[in-house]
Amino acid sequence: DQQVKQNSPSLSVQEGRISILNCDYTNSMFDYFLWYKKYPAEGPTFLISISSIKDKNEDGRFTVFLNKSAKHLSLHIVPSQPGDSAVYFCAASALTRGSTLGRLYFGRGTQLTVWP
């Protein structure tokens, strides 16, 4: 049973526009969330994270929003660039409690394509 879900397998956006990638989770013990980016033939690389004590975290063109009541988070990329084309994985963990301690649970990923 997937505890982290990315329901859109793909997203296509024009260069310069905003990309919004969505992620939902079911486990209420999750209190830390991460986004990873993966290019073909490479390992995933860490992009940005957010703790459940915040509802927003920003790093340059990347912003992650967390809605705890809805168990939903999103990654915004503004402006989108062709080099952002990659697979984006959402991941979650429990920092402080439960059997999920120390593990990351990943979604299935969203393929983002940014076209000129």
Next chain:
Amino acid sequence: DADVTQTPRNRITKTGKRIMLECSQTKGHDRMYWYRQDPGLGLRLIYYSFDVKDINKGEISDGYSVSRQAQAKFSLSLESAIPNQTALYFCATSVRGRETQYFGPGTRLLVL
């Protein structure tokens, strides 16, 4: 030099063969992980190790075994490979108390 290395990068083997995938890290991290990635299925955890003497099964450990030879080395073995184990395999590391994991470049395995 890469902080997390995996060998081999590509491997073709036959059904029933035993193979080992190796992971080494120079990050000084105490925790190491093995994942597999299949198209449309994301990253699934096979085994993880919080230190040399602490090894745990992940969600898909059947058919796999691991060995943590040292803090810096974590090997994944397929005792008798089957075509269903054809996938991309990733090793990752992290530090206790910090959730960010750092991934190696992956090993592409094809079982014929």
